[in-house]
Amino acid sequence: MSKCTDEEDPTTRKPEYDRLSKLKAFDETRAGVKGLVDSGIKHVPRMFHHQFENNPVSCGIQVSIPIIDLEKVKQNRTTREEIVGKVRNASKTWGFFQVLNHGIPMNVMEEMKDGARRFFEQDVESKSRFFSRDFTKRVVYNSNFDLYSAPAAKWRDTVVCSMAPDPPKPEELPAVFSDIMLEYSKQVMNLGYLLFELLSEALGLNPDYLKDIDCAKGLVMLSHYYPICPQPELTLGSSKHADNGFLTILLQDNVGGLQVLHQNQWINVPPTPGALVINIGDLLQLISNDRFTSVDHRVVTNSVSPRVSVASFFTTALVPDTRLYGPIKELLSQNNPRKYKETTVKDFITYFNSKGLSGTSPLPHFKLSKPSHGDK
C-alpha cells in the first residue's frame, strides 16, 4: 500500500501521526477517495475518522420528511394555497421536503446522475484537468473542499461548477457531462423560480419577492461521488452541516445515505423515484427571521454501492455582489422583532468557510444580542 493512502495496519501503528503530510500526500494523488478505494484499501485511513455524536438514528419508517406533489400548482387558487401551506409547514418544521411532479423530466434527472457518475469513473488523468482548490475557477474537481481545515475528511469526491448568473460555454465543462449539465441546470433554474414563488407566498409576500431580491440569481452545482467504504462505521460521506445558501435542490440516486436531524434524531431521506429533495439554507432562515429553518443533515457511507448525488445551491457566493441581506422588513412587527444583523452573502460565506463543515451554524454569529424593534 502506498504511503499516501495513510492506511493503518493496526499491528504496526506508529505513535506519532503527521496529519498534514498525510493530507498533502492524499491531495497530491488527485485521485480522490475513489483513488483510495480503487487501490484496494481495506481500512479507512485515520484522517477520515469522525467523532460520532450521540444522536440516535430513527429506525421508524413512519417518520419521514414531507413529500409535496406540485402537479396542481397552477390549476386553481385553492390547489395553489394548499401546496403553499404544505411548503410553509415543511419549511418551518423540517427545513426539508421532497417534491414530485416538479417539471424536470425523469430522463433529464437520470442522464444527469449518469453524467456525474461518468465524470468520476473516468481515469485520473482526465479528471485531473479540473483538479484545483481555487473556487474562482469555473469548474473545480477535488476531494473535500475543506480538506485542510475540517477536523476529519469526508468519504467523497466532488466537482463544483458555477452555472448562473453567467452560464458556462459547453467547452468550459467536462466533456463527459457538459450537455446534460447545461440542460439539467436550466431545468433546475425554472424549478427554483417556482419554489421561490411558493416560498414567497408562504411568507405572505408577493410571489416575485424572493426572486426580486436575487435569491434565484446564482446557481452553483455540486456533483458528489461517495465511493464504497470498507468501514462505514468510522467515517461519513458528509459530516453534519446545514447549507449556507438560500435553497438547495438535491438529486440523489437510489442508494440512500442522506439523513436529516429532526428532534435530535437522524431521519433517513429515502430515495423516492422521480422526487427531488429541497432544503432551506441558512440565508433563507436569516431573511425569513426564523420563519423557515435551515436544518442539519449528513450522509452516511456504505460498503455495498457507490452513491451519486447532485446538489444545486441557489447562492450568490461565487458572484461579486454587495447586496445586503437582513430579515425582510414586511415580516417584522412588534411581536416579531428582527433577530439578525444585515450581511452580504460574501461575508456570510467567508465566516462559514472559516469554520469548515464542522457542524457549527454561522447563524448565531449574525444574531442580534437582543431582538430589535427598530426599522421594522
Ligand SMILES: O=C(O)CCC(=O)C(=O)O
Ligand atoms: O449528497 C447528499 O445527499 C447531500 C449533499 C449535501 O448535503 C451538500 O452538498 O450540501
Ligand SMILES: [Fe+2]
Ligand atoms: Fe448539504
